[in-house]
Amino acid sequence: MSEDAKNIPNWRTELERKLRWLLVARLIILIFLFSTLVLFLSQHQFLFKLFVIYGLITLGYLAALYFWNIARREVRFGFLYGIELLIEIGFETAIIQYTGGESSPFTLLYMLTILSSAFFFELPGTVATATAAALAYSILIYLRTRGIITPIYMPNQALIHPDPEFIFLSAYLRVCFLYIVAFLSGYLSSKIKTHLGELEAAKQQLERAQWNTDQIIQHMRSGLITVDENGRAVYFNPAASRILQLPADEVLGEEISRTFPDRLKPLTDALLAALKSPTVRRSEIEIE
Missing domain, CATH: 3.30.450.20 (PAS domain)
Structure with a gap:
């Protein structure tokens, strides 16, 4: 077998590459969020601390998974990353609660988690992530409309509409949007993975054919x-x-x-x- 064929990336190197890109992407997004928080919401010390904890846990867990892969731990990656996604959704729900509940602009953080799940899971994984986010958000809205919890509003932020029906309609539309993101990202992830698999298979076939040709030419009696x-x-x-x-x-x-x-x-x-x-x-x- 040729050296190139021996160097074909296996699932571990592919996983390591995806984790590296995901770490970089999440770091850039968190820097942007922290910059926004410092510029516009610096007076909210608790919210700032919550974002810091959210960022540290997100990046820290992903970094741990990265080094877990390098250490070749024989533990299912899907299980570990699923735990990380649930932790993210929990912190994102807390951030939404402390930034106005149904009026919070940070419901977009759920989208970030769904898109992150598309790096490693195909359509079923992104839909499952969207379902977990939808359940967390729905429970939050239900508790708020029942008066069990009261959202904390930011300065100059008011309730979108006091009518519970309107609040549920707004929540329903946001949940639908989460599923749209899940289906699109999962579908694209599946297509990209399929195409990459086909390219990798074609590469292996070409390298195998090249190796066979080289072996024939090397051992033929005629000079070339x-x-x-x-x-x-x-x-x-x-x-x-x-x-x-x-x-x-x-x-x-x-x-x-x-x-x-x-x-x-x-x-x-x-x-x-x-x-x-x-x-x-x-x-x-x-x-x-």
Whole structure:
């Protein structure tokens, strides 16, 4: 098997690559959220602390999963990442509660979690994540409309509408939007994974065919020399090396007009003439 074929990324390296990209993406988004919080909501110390804890847990858990993969722990990744998603949804629900409940603009954080799940899970996983987020948000809205809990509003923020029916309608539309995001991200994730799998399979087949061809050429009894348009030898099989009595390492990558000795001048001239000729040429050459 060729070296390239041996270096085909397996599921662990693919998982490591996805985790690296997810860590970078989440870090950028959290920096943006913290910047917004500092600029507009710096007086809310509790909310700021809640965001800090949310960011540390999110990035810390993902970093732990990254090093878990490097350590080759034999634990199901889906189970561990599922726990991380549930923790995220819990903190996002708390952030929504402390930023106005049904009036909170941070319901978009649920979308972030759903999109993150699409990195590793296909459509069933994103739908399950959306369902967990929808349940958490629905319970929050239900407790708020029943008066069991009272949302904390930010400055200059008012209740969207005091009517419970309107609140449930608003919550229903947001839940529908979460499922739309889940279906789209899950579908695209499945398609991308399928296409990448097909490309990887095609790559393996091509490398296997190349390896088989190389093995045939290396062990054939006839000499084979391949030169590029500049007259440099790009292939020189063992039979050619044996017949012409030239070491392959001295010929490969060099111009045959310089590396071929005078006794091979007829062969050199024939090869260079064939390069300039637009037609296929066949001839016999006697080598001393």
